[in-house]
Amino acid sequence: MNGDMQQQRIGRAVFLLVALILAYILSFIDRQVLALLVAPIKADLGINDFQIGLLQGLAFSLCFCIAGLPVGWLVDGFNRKYLVAAGIFVWSIATALCGLSSSFMQLFAARMLVGIGEAVITPAAYSMLADAFPPRLIVRAMTTFSMAGVLGVGTAFLAGGSAIATISTMDALPFGLRPWQFAFILVGLPGVLVALFFLLVHEPQRGPTAGEDVQPIATQLRYLWSRRREYLPYYLCSMLLATIAYNGFVWMPTHLIRAFGLTAPEAGYILGVIYLCASVLGTIAATMTTERFQRQNLAHAPMRTVFIIALCTMALGLTPLAGSLWITIMLFAPLAFLMSGYYGNIVAALQMITPPRLRGINSAFFILVTNLGSLGIGTAVIGAMSHGIFRGQPGGVGVSMAVVNCLCATLAAVIVWRKILRGDTPIRD
Numbered sequence: 554m555n556g557d558m559q560q561q562r563i564g565r566a567v568f569l570l571v572a573l574i575l576a577y578i579l580s581f582i583d584r585q586v587l588a589l590l591v592a593p594i595k596a597d598l599g600i601n602d603f604q605i606g607l608l609q610g611l612a613f614s615l616c617f618c619i620a621g622l623p624v625g626w627l628v629d630g631f632n633r634k635y636l637v638a639a640g641i642f643v644w645s646i647a648t649a650l651c652g653l654s655s656s657f658m659q660l661f662a663a664r665m666l667v668g669i670g671e672a673v674i675t676p677a678a679y680s681m682l683a684d685a686f687p688p689r690l691i692v693r694a695m696t697t698f699s700m701a702g703v704l705g706v707g708t709a710f711l712a713g714g715s716a717i718a719t720i721s722t723m724d725a726l727p728f729g730l731r732p733w734q735f736a737f738i739l740v741g742l743p744g745v746l747v748a749l750f751f752l753l754v755h756e757p758q759r760g761p762t763a764g765e766d767v768q769p770i771a772t773q774l775r776y777l778w779s780r781r782r783e784y785l786p787y788y789l790c791s792m793l794l795a796t797i798a799y800n801g802f803v804w805m806p807t808h809l810i811r812a813f814g815l816t817a818p819e820a821g822y823i824l825g826v827i828y829l830c831a832s833v834l835g836t837i838a839a840t841m842t843t844e845r846f847q848r849q850n851l852a853h854a855p856m857r858t859v860f861i862i863a864l865c866t867m868a869l870g871l872t873p874l875a876g877s878l879w880i881t882i883m884l885f886a887p888l889a890f891l892m893s894g895y896y897g898n899i900v901a902a903l904q905m906i907t908p909p910r911l912r913g914i915n916s917a918f919f920i921l922v923t924n925l926g927s928l929g930i931g932t933a934v935i936g937a938m939s940h941g942i943f944r945g946q947p948g949g950v951g952v953s954m955a956v957v958n959c960l961c962a963t964l965a966a967v968i969v970w971r972k973i974l975r976g977d978t979p980i981r982d
Contacts, residue, residue: 565755566685570694572754573678574701576641579744580671581705583648584613586713586740587664588806589817590733597731600657602950606936609803612661614929617668618921625676625917626773629910633677638751640677644670645744652730652737676916683904683912684757691904692843692855696897700836703893706802707828709740714821716740773914783906784915786972788922790859791899793965795923796931797866797958798892803932805873805885808950813878823882831889839894843901855898856973862895863966870958873951931957 587594591605627636647666654660678698686694716739720732730738777784809820839858846854869891872884900916907915935953943949 577701578705582709585709589713593733602936602940606933610928610932612664613668614924616665618925620669620672621917625914628676628913638748640670640673641748648741649738652734676913679916680912692901695901696840699897703832707825710821711825714818718818791923792926793961794895795927796961799928800954811947832893835890835893855902860969862891866962873954
């Protein structure tokens, strides 16, 4: 009987993981499609690279991060599947509203609403997966879920490229919409169906029932602050490596278009294939590496894998400096491979040292630091450097990316080595 119950539990956990992956892929499609629409949006709205950086980064990440804290508190005390379903519905409608925008401020506001909706998915997913899977499978579950983010980017580039190519051949669009506006609506509305599908998942059991023994958010934050020396290295390492990953997501399409004369669909197809392949292979390799360290009973096994990734990224971060399209593609593929494996390992390590009833709020705070620093600031820095230092230079975006990438990879490697692997902080596996 116990064997049957265990098998049933694993089956429910796998179904939950599949549903979360579907939702996470959708979230990245909705947030990422803008990267392929930079040129027409700039032309129609009369904005510059810095403003594009704000739309891709700060507009989304500011609300994404700020909303994450109250969402994390809700995750720790209430039914998580209903929260996720509501979040999917909100960000899908908000993506469609991006397609109805006719000014920078309207598009900025719609992107903020996308961030509010997407603030739900990751804290809820980390909390649900940590409760649904047994401890020996948590790293595998977290890395598999994190893989969905890169899968979503690849799908966004492929689907977005195809949508743009198809829309551009249409003689007339409904309601006088521009092609880039129709693209937002096309990718946003299917999310309503995904929100309904998510209602079929099973809410994992955890300690007290929903709503009981939930500490005030101020009490939870005081606890996190008391353990800041333990948690902060994880937050900072994630933020630095996420900056490199988001640089690829957000600015690589523009770099390929400007430096090598590709069209948006061509850039989307190339990057889509790279990310789809790299996400699977990179996640498998990172998971196998961590599990090998675990079998060897090595402390901080997930972070050992992250350290290897950071070291390799220090060199591959220079990829945007390549002067040939094919060399750029050959170097970017292993960089995308590496970027698929770090996040799930950091998340898994963080869940292992966090009390179950605080996983939602801690995940929200972790996401706040990671995304505000990387997507909110990092991507805007690239746009500012391109517009201010390298204005008018086709390779300006690429040089900006290379500088930021190498700096972030170096700092991440130093933090992992000094603060975690050497045991300078009393972190427990």
